[in-house]
Amino acid sequence: MTVSRTLSGGKNVRAEVQERVKQAVATLGYHRNENARSMRPGQASGVIGVAITNLANPYYGQFALGVEEVASEYGRRIMLGNTGEDLAREVQLVSDFVGRQVEGLIVVPTGGAADHLRPERLGAIPVVLASRAVDGLDVDTVLLDDTRGAYEATKQMLDAGYRRIGFLGNVVSVSTAGRRYEGYARALVEFGLELDPSLIMRGQQDVRAAELAMETLLRLDVPPTAVFCANNRNTIGALQAIGQLQPSDDAAPALVGFDDVELAHLLRIPLLIVSHDPKDLGAHAARMLFDRLDGGMRAEPSRLVELPVGVGQLRG
Amino acid sequence: MTVSRTLSGGKNVRAEVQERVKQAVATLGYHRNENARSMRPGQASGVIGVAITNLANPYYGQFALGVEEVASEYGRRIMLGNTGEDLAREVQLVSDFVGRQVEGLIVVPTGGAADHLRPERLGAIPVVLASRAVDGLDVDTVLLDDTRGAYEATKQMLDAGYRRIGFLGNVVSVSTAGRRYEGYARALVEFGLELDPSLIMRGQQDVRAAELAMETLLRLDVPPTAVFCANNRNTIGALQAIGQLQPSDDAAPALVGFDDVELAHLLRIPLLIVSHDPKDLGAHAARMLFDRLDGGMRAEPSRLVELPVGVGQLRG
């Protein structure tokens, strides 16, 4: 008891005793058992669960860092799981996190069914979805302004004179993919162009698939003069394909890349980047969660935020 | 009690009762409290603590993924903390992890003092150091074969005719930096060249610092004809600086890059990559930890492993 009191501030413990306690703690290497601590009624665990789709993607590494830093600010630690875009794994992770008494969850959903994220399944544990929304799931969500970013970038390409603009995107079940496609398509249609299905490749989740899709576009009888890449995996795949097939820069199509990519701006390819900081996205998601947990907003209605993106200039 | 029995396999529970229990669990959304569970004597928490230096570096994102995947294989979850190369934060993280009853630790040490990682401080909790060793700390450690990789790459540059080879490296207190420098220096000395201090820049932890260091080298009266970049932050910084200052490729120095970098091979700069998969490094560290935890090797003497690296061909 005296030890407990000393370690939680030392109220009502003689200074001399406190000294001896701290001494003993240091020499014995004693650590208070946080799990036992949080078992007492009303005590939170200080841990939040984070499920992301692909840690190998630098984008999500930075995202996770944003979450981690804000969590630290709020005195929390994160438990991290990688879903690999696999719904079953996401379900398993979330369930495990709940069993481990996380105070809240931050999830980049794989898309598809989402019963495991419904408030009634999670009890009092709040969730924040990040990067992607889930249809019909009414929980806090932070997205980018995907549609506007895609729209304005595509429009800029049209204004610059490009007409045959292809599209490389993520799997259709992912909300981001749909939103970015929508912006792209709207810009073309408003400009009076028709969508050409042969220029539109959707469903590439990794660099290799994106590279193959881009090769298909490059080998068309009339290849696109520009290609909209809906995420960094597709941008990198497209750049690889161009590097393979078109060593002479002149013939290469211009690219729009959603998400920034290290070194891309050094390549001799006309490139327009729609940029934003994934770390901010993670930080924002974490703040939304802690608003609920610490900010007395436990029961507020859910919020949907769309963070602004920067549409750069066509360069290179 | 009956619930507990049902959920742990259902021995000695009537089938009909088990059915009702599972029913109730499903409708109530009950989750077994894993923290309470692991409080019982002899029960492990199923969590390992992972402290890495910089999640914003794609290298460590992949590293973390390697750890996470192997941990999943072994039925464990990870608690992840970012130290930002700050020793105080590392100390705090490790202490917190211990308080949270982690079964083991995987740490990319910031370097410097390391009393907080000594076995006597950690009790029975095993640690594995990854990527970097700590002088005088006798615990399991997984490194790359840094010295050999740096040596052979430098030698290859010498054989290709380069003589003024600069060096961009990490802070000196980091063991990796020292080992890679050693390989570089040995190759030069064996070849009969002297080390030129004006070509050797050490201490760059991030891309921006690396870029500035590279600019300094490029602005020398007699700039280097090649530069050895001791990690991916330095490689990217060097590439940025070249992109800024030497738009005409011909004048640019060749680079050796330790660690692969997405897109680097597409740039028109002669480049030799010393490559390895950071995910493997993480996976290997995790396996070493679980060897100790599950493999009955609790008390074996500590092991030091150096994973092989691939030295590529100068290209571009």
Add this chain to the structure above:
DNA sequence: CTGTTAGCGCTTTCAT
């Protein structure tokens, strides 16, 4: 200022 009691959720052991 210090110590005792009780109970958080769980499961091993011991009744029944």
Add this chain to the structure above:
DNA sequence: ATGAAAGCGCTAACAG
């Protein structure tokens, strides 16, 4: 096949 007791480490509430 089921339940009761006990104790893991902790701290709020209550003695003293």
